[in-house]
Amino acid sequence: MTPLFEQARQVPLRLWVAIITAFAVLALPSTALAAEEFEPADEFRLDPWIPIEIFGIDMSINKAVFYIILAAVLTVLVMVLVARTMKVRPESKMQTTVELAYGLMKDNITDSNLNPKMAARWFPFIATLFLFIWFSNMLGYLPLPTNTTHTMNVLGLELPTFAIYAATANISMPLILALVVWISYNVEGIRAKGPIGYIRGLVPAGVEGFMVGPILAIELLSHFVRLISLSLRLYANILAGHLLILFMAGGLVVLLGMGMVGSTILGLATGVLGVAFFLFEIGLVATLQAFIFSTLTAIYLDGAVAEEH
Template identity: 60%
Template sequence: MSAVSSSSAPAGAPAPAPSSNLKRTLLIMAGVWIGGMIVLFVIFGSGGRNSTYQPQNEFKLDNWVHLGVFSINKAVLYLLLAAIATCASMIYIAKRMQSRPNKVQTAVEMLYQLMRDNITGGNLDEKMAKRWFPFIATLFLFIMFSNLVGYIPLPTNTEHKIDVLGLHIPSFSLYAATANLSIPLVLALLVFISYTFEGIRAKGPIGYLKGLVPGGVTGGMAVFIFGLELLSNFMRLMSLSIRLFANILAGHLIILFMAGALAVILGVSALAWFTIPFGILLFAFEVGLVAALQAFIFATLTAIYLGGAVAEDH
């Protein structure tokens, strides 16, 4: 990558137009990119398919501290990191709220207003919004921070260690708590329990179950729709958790592949040179959009489900 960026410097042309300068720079970069790949392929060639490397093992959870069912592994570490990042940043900002905000405070205020006015306020009535705001806002922030922490390379890969002056340091890797199904599943379960509880509280157990069938549907069709709606409620549990888990896992996997895993598996070193720019682009895309978007979707769906559970007409 350093070769690519150093080659992007213009070679002292006599004051060309900016657009042609940019075009030339891009052409040089593309030339270095493709040329570098050819050179690397010629030098190193193909080492044959590597069957020992299993990319999924990057996500394997080895217990580091054995405490029975509460054993601490990589996912627990990332959970704690996400919680610490969420609490520390929010409490730090909250304690230093100024009447004339700086940029960070403005960003946090915008985030808070998004959670309060759009996600919660837009889907729930005032009373419900006030009651459920802490839950929905924590979901949003916790998932977002968890996703973002997952894009920081940390020395957590205990399967592959680097020898630094005799010290065996785990190699740096990307991992996210939300890339493990257990974590989104628990959050989705909390959502499921919350909206079911709210629905039952608002309408009573019978009323809530009756509310699953749309008004006007009677007889056999009502039974069929009831079954379908009941199933769809459990499907929400699946869709909420799998959407988040699969998005983050897929994002990490594709970054992993573009950052070199593909080259390792296929045994073609030159391929890593080719895929690394895509890896960088995907990394930026995941950090800039997917991390916050998935948190937003999860929190918004939670608010919608809660609002739907207490609504008069289902």
């Protein structure tokens, strides 16, 4: 037996199956895509899958709605299933992982930023925010058969091609979440100090006289900017990650069309970068952005009810 043959024998059967399947799947859309013009924006296009219109508002189920609902369903399913089977003595790694996440949400995000009363009241909101955004972000890195703009022909069936897409990469989704946060902390502030007390509390202690007006204006503006910064931070991070992965993982090669040799070199170089970006996004950015969003929510809530500005 030659050493090479011996090595080949040691590769598990399932790995061979995976490699062959991967080649087959990659080969299929390539023939389907080759004829069409590649438009990066198409990757984010929202075709209505099930058209719905309620009170003149387009509520059609599309790719983004599918991702949003999938994230919510996963959030609920994972947490409720683990909670139901939870044991005082942990028996599964799943439970340990969920407990770790719970500890992060409860101790690090909620309890360390809010007083006990506020923490108890707002923990469900902050924790759901964290999980919902986290699942949305993570789902965004799973290739799912959701690209209905480009279809692939498998045994005569027109199937959507595999694509990565994130609901958090649409401004609407982070924006509405930020809006909910923004309304929540302002309402909480007004409830704690009264409308006048809350407005007065926006001006830092020590500011007196004619400076109160301009400072108040700046503070009010900064609160509106929070709305933008909170949503844009999440949105831009996830969108940038997806664009990077999209361009690195073939998009650039198709757009530039540098011929056989040039495309091969560029493809290899950007492919490696694509993998690196993918790992960076899935390993850090997805969790970090969910963490930042929920932590800032806790900080804003605390700032609204805190005595001293």
